[in-house]
Amino acid sequence: MRGSDAALGAAGCAVFVLLGEAVPRLGLVDEDHFPPACRIAGALGRELSDTAFWSALGDTLTGWALGLAIAVSAGVVAGVVISVVPYLREVTASTIEFLRPIPSVALIPLAVLLYGTELRSVLLLVGYAAFWQVLIQVLYGVRDVDPVAEETARSYGLGGWARVRHVLWPTALPYVMTGVRLAAAVALILAVTAELVIGAPGLGARIAVAQTSQAVPEMYALIVVTGVLGLLINVGTRAVERRALAWHQSVRGEVAV
Amino acid sequence: MLDVQGLHKVYEGSGRRTEAVRDLTFSVAAGELVCLVGPSGCGKTTLLKCVGGLLAPTAGEVRLAGRPVDGPPPGMAFVFQEYGRSLFPWMRVGQNVELPLKQKRLSRQRRRALVADALESVGLADAAGAYPWQLSGGMQQRVAIARALAYEPEVLLMDEPFAAVDAQTRAELEDLVRRLWRERGITILFVTHDIDEAVYLGERVLVLSASPTVVREQLKVDLPDQRDQLHTRVNPRFAELRTRVYEQVQAAKRGR
Ligand SMILES: Nc1ncnc2c1ncn2[C@@H]1O[C@H](COP(=O)(O)OP(=O)(O)OP(=O)(O)O)[C@@H](O)[C@H]1O
Numbered sequence: 001m002r003g004s005d006a007a008l009g010a011a012g013c014a015v016f017v018l019l020g021e022a023v024p025r026l027g028l029v030d031e032d033h034f035p036p037a038c039r040i041a042g043a044l045g046r047e048l049s050d051t052a053f054w055s056a057l058g059d060t061l062t063g064w065a066l067g068l069a070i071a072v073s074a075g076v077v078a079g080v081v082i083s084v085v086p087y088l089r090e091v092t093a094s095t096i097e098f099l100r101p102i103p104s105v106a107l108i109p110l111a112v113l114l115y116g117t118e119l120r121s122v123l124l125l126v127g128y129a130a131f132w133q134v135l136i137q138v139l140y141g142v143r144d145v146d147p148v149a150e151e152t153a154r155s156y157g158l159g160g161w162a163r164v165r166h167v168l169w170p171t172a173l174p175y176v177m178t179g180v181r182l183a184a185a186v187a188l189i190l191a192v193t194a195e196l197v198i199g200a201p202g203l204g205a206r207i208a209v210a211q212t213s214q215a216v217p218e219m220y221a222l223i224v225v226t227g228v229l230g231l232l233i234n235v236g237t238r239a240v241e242r243r244a245l246a247w248h249q250s251v252r253g254e255v256a257v
Numbered sequence: 258m259l260d261v262q263g264l265h266k267v268y269e270g271s272g273r274r275t276e277a278v279r280d281l282t283f284s285v286a287a288g289e290l291v292c293l294v295g296p297s298g299c300g301k302t303t304l305l306k307c308v309g310g311l312l313a314p315t316a317g318e319v320r321l322a323g324r325p326v327d328g329p330p331p332g333m334a335f336v337f338q339e340y341g342r343s344l345f346p347w348m349r350v351g352q353n354v355e356l357p358l359k360q361k362r363l364s365r366q367r368r369r370a371l372v373a374d375a376l377e378s379v380g381l382a383d384a385a386g387a388y389p390w391q392l393s394g395g396m397q398q399r400v401a402i403a404r405a406l407a408y409e410p411e412v413l414l415m416d417e418p419f420a421a422v423d424a425q426t427r428a429e430l431e432d433l434v435r436r437l438w439r440e441r442g443i444t445i446l447f448v449t450h451d452i453d454e455a456v457y458l459g460e461r462v463l464v465l466s467a468s469p470t471v472v473r474e475q476l477k478v479d480l481p482d483q484r485d486q487l488h489t490r491v492n493p494r495f496a497e498l499r500t501r502v503y504e505q506v507q508a509a510k511r512g513r
């Protein structure tokens with residue numbers, strides 16, 4: 001089953017690449033704007049042997065990872081505190097509902113004003129977008145704590161901190177993992193967007209440069225790289241999720257008994 | 258050992274006011290096994306949670322060894338009606354049993370010994386490495402009992418612990434509780450809605466009335482100390498006692 005799925009997926013990819021080659025060659029689209037697949041592949045090869053490309057990739061990953069790390073820690077701490085402190089959830093609910101839907105890109109002018117094209121601009125945008133993903137999941141996860149589990153912990157004399165650690169946190173963890181996975185994807189989008197629009201160093205800035213200098217195949221090659229990056233991030237976070245939640249219903253079937 | 262004085266509990270909230278327990282007064286001597294029976298919804302769980310310090314009574318008082326209970330007391334363990342939800346699915350069986358011991362700050366060596374001993378006495382010595390959800394319902398309930406035992410409580414509160422297991426397992430678990438009680442000299446307050454179970458297990462049976470709840474009758478079970486499923490249940494005295502309790506529970510349901 002799995003093997004045939006993978007084979008079908010590979011076949012689909014191959015057809016897509018062939019189309020990308022054939023359609024421009026047949027003159028169905030303008031070759032200057034949609035170069036054939038083999039020219040994109042060639043450009044990709046040139047990029048991979050260019051040190052400037054690797055440092056741009058490093059910049060993007062730095063912005064992504066730092067922003068994500070800040071957002072996840074802040075989201076988890078804020079989520080747990082809001083849930084544990086009495087009345088804090090009610091007090092913060094409407095503020096959260098107001099701030100959350102603000103698209104991170106709307107903060108670009110603010111970021112430029114504050115930090116110019118520095119890494120901190122990217123971190124602000126990435127952090128803001130990823131923070132809400134984590135916070136909302138933590139808030140939902142904490143609400144899922146089973147009252148019987150909570151009473152069990154209390155009856156055995158577990159104090160407040162021990163209950164957060166042994167009951168609340170493990171209950172919320174599946175939600176936290178979902179939040180981190182969503183946040184990781186959003187963080188990549190925002191990192192590239194920030195670089196593209198603000199000009200902070202990274203893959204996004206490199207795409208903008210390729211576009212303005214009419215290096216169309218290079219531009220596509222860089223877009224392919226960002227796509228692959230997104231794919232790897234998704235696969236990676238799923239793997240982490242599976243390891244951390246080996247006990248949980250959603251992945252239980254795969255645990256060796 | 259355990260004194261309940263004029264216990265009164267009213268649930269209030271979301272526009273509804275429920276008087277779960279009206280006025281309960283009884284006491285349990287050290288090392289005694291007392292069974293509580295009463296119709297469904299009469300406030301047995303509420304009573305047990307007040308005794309266990311998980312709920313604050315509206316009026317009245319619970320005293321354990323002379324001291325008033327105002328939070329979960331250290332020497333008390335609780336086995337919940339919903340045992341499946343009371344075990345933590347993210348911990349293996351051994352870790353579930355061990356967690357309360359960590360809170361007691363026992364040494365690692367001592368904890369290991371207690372966990373192994375408790376699992377051994379419920380017949381689950383080789384299940385320590387499994388997750389609770391890999392076990393059957395009866396096995397899960399035995400893990401919950403093992404966790405309470407390892408805690409070395411002076412008082413054990415059990416809330417309809419065998420309601421959800423099959424008759425065979427139930428008989429085994431009943432004998433297990435009797436044996437552990439005799440071996441360890443724990444004070445046990447056992448809630449059930451099963452009249453046979455109450456008479457078979459208890460030294461004394463308290464029959465509660467329907468809500469609003471008071472103690473309707475106290476019955477001493479004068480059956481021999483050595484009980485077993487085959488002979489005790491056909492003992493004429495057993496039949497008399499269960500008839501007596503049955504009548505009381507029926508009358509309680511009719512509300513007289
Ligand atoms: N958290 C709660 N909030 C409001 N009312 C409650 C709550 N818990 C229980 N009650 C009410 O208190 C009464 C007694 O409930 P309780 O759970 O103590 O009964 P019980 O004797 O344990 O029943 P059962 O035999 O079905 O387990 C019921 O009328 C119930 O509706």
Ligand SMILES: [Mg+2]
Pocket residue numbers: 301302303338416417
């Ligand atoms: Mg109950």
